[in-house]
Amino acid sequence: MVINVNASKNYDIEIGRNLLQSIGANISAIKNKCNVCIISDDIVYPLYGEIVLKSLKDASYNVCVFTFNHGEKSKNLNTFMEIQEYLASQNFKRGDLIVALGGGVVGDLAGFVASTYMRGIDFVQVPTTLLAMIDSSVGGKTAVDLPNGKNLVGSFYQPIKVIIDLKTLDTLPCTEYKNGMGEGIKYAMLMDGELESLVTNGVTCSTNVDKFVELCIRYKKYIVEEDEKESNLRRLLNLGHTFAHAIEKLSNYTIPHGIAVAQGLKIISDISLKQGKMAQVAYDKVQVLLDRYDMHIDEEYSINDMLEVIKLDKKAEGDCVNAVVPYAFGDCRIEKLRIEDLKN
Ligand SMILES: NC(=O)c1ccc[n+]([C@@H]2O[C@H](COP(=O)([O-])OP(=O)(O)OC[C@H]3O[C@@H](n4cnc5c(N)ncnc54)[C@H](O)[C@@H]3O)[C@@H](O)[C@H]2O)c1
Ligand SMILES: [Zn+2]
The missing domain is CATH 3.40.50.1970 (Rossmann fold)
Known part of the structure; x- marks a missing residue:
């Protein structure tokens, strides 16, 4: 192929x-x-x-x-x-x-x-x-x-x-496989359709992985061809990453990137649900996927600690954070979120 x-x-x-x-x-x-x-x-x-x-x-x-x-x-x-x-x-x-x-x-x-x-x-x-x-x-x-x-x-x-x-x-060790699936769930949320059902049905080293890799790459190809230097559309690929980068840093990089991304997806979905943007049914679907691929971590980081890190990051601008907010599977939007609102 x-x-x-x-x-x-x-x-x-x-x-x-x-x-x-x-x-x-x-x-x-x-x-x-x-x-x-x-x-x-x-x-x-x-x-x-x-x-x-x-x-x-x-x-x-x-x-x-x-x-x-x-x-x-x-x-x-x-x-x-x-x-x-x-x-x-x-x-x-x-x-x-x-x-x-x-x-x-x-x-x-x-x-x-x-x-x-x-x-x-x-x-x-x-x-x-x-x-x-x-x-x-x-x-x-x-x-x-x-x-x-x-x-x-x-x-x-x-x-x-x-x-x-x-x-x-x-x-590839299981933990590294899981690490890849963190980004995989991100793609499923961005793309919906065929990829979402595939990830929901289950992707393992031996089942569905060929199609899974192909669909993720096709999506990334589309994004890169539209916006190679990340001036706009490519920023969608940062879904889950605002909080993921903070978690990685707070854990002193002991939590791998993809698993931090899965946590980031959970946090941004929580925020989106609470702000009335994401419907409960989509939110529940995210939880099902995170459970299915066992994307839970023992550590808990407070929103304030994460926001302190985010403020120093490339993604903060003044009193706002740039984030990709999921409204539904296949409908994620680049938005500025007020840090004060997130604290609340
Ligand atoms: N350039 C980009 O667009 C982009 C996107 C996402 C992530 N990243 C970067 O990718 C890095 C993470 O990549 P990663 O998760 O592949 O980490 P990695 O390269 O450290 O690989 C993870 C571990 O798996 C081992 N490994 C690799 N292939 C193996 C195999 N086939 N069998 C057994 N062991 C194997 C490696 O030796 C390593 O110990 C981060 O630095 C992140 O910033 C870049
Ligand atoms: Zn990533």
Whole structure:
């Protein structure tokens, strides 16, 4: 299955199984022989690195590898600089290529390196988590974190191809799968229709996941093609994220992004219900989905603590917070909410 994205770059997203074995031949259809750096983390590379390495070498690419410690803690300017220096030491030039093999951390970091090394070299996204497949590998947002907050340094930079091998989900731990489903529930609320019924019926590594990934990506493609640089429509994808970012920060990043997003969806639905915007029936549906995918956390954060964090965030403007407010499944609106009202 191939989905084409027509943004500032035109590129294909290929979705299937056992695609890693033929990745070299696949890339050689769009990229001549060159140096390739596989960027990955210390969990994903031992699982899938050799297959990708061999396939690229078989297709006559000159391949080197950079791996770093897994996890958000590596998504910073230190790792960014180490990779840049590594590429320079390997004599990488403008026409060379980066292959990002891993989850969203690898994709965001490798993409940001690709967008800046020699003012931009090509890169291919090979996402291996559910979250990266349905969200971070598509749309060209790249970034690293600063001590002050997540994704504070980055760029919009599209890959030349995205290769999604669903077979890699076989090794994904349950918690990471759940993490992806947090964003999945978000898509279901934005889109309704087929995706909503699919998510309601149940998506697991082995059931319905192919269709689920496809539908999420089709929605993201539509948004990115309309508003690549997030001036308006793309902000809808921030549904649940205003409070999610606050929860992540308050938990000192021990609560993973997708699970924080699920909490954010719950909070913004509570607010919307109380403000008379969301109907009870839609609200109940959100609760059913959160229960179905067991999206509950033990910690509780007060609205005041969250608002303090949000005030420092990109999403606050004066005494208002920018948020995406769900009215119904398929009807979410970008609005300014008064901080005073939220406190009440
Ligand atoms: N660019 C965007 O548009 C965008 C969108 C959403 C999230 N993000 C970013 O994505 C990041 C989160 O991504 P993530 O949840 O994929 O995290 P991640 O990359 O840290 O991956 C989660 C864990 O799963 C492991 N892993 C990855 N694939 C595996 C596999 N197939 N089998 C076994 N283990 C595997 C990784 O080593 C890691 O330990 C955050 O930094 C977030 O800011 C970016
Ligand atoms: Zn997100």
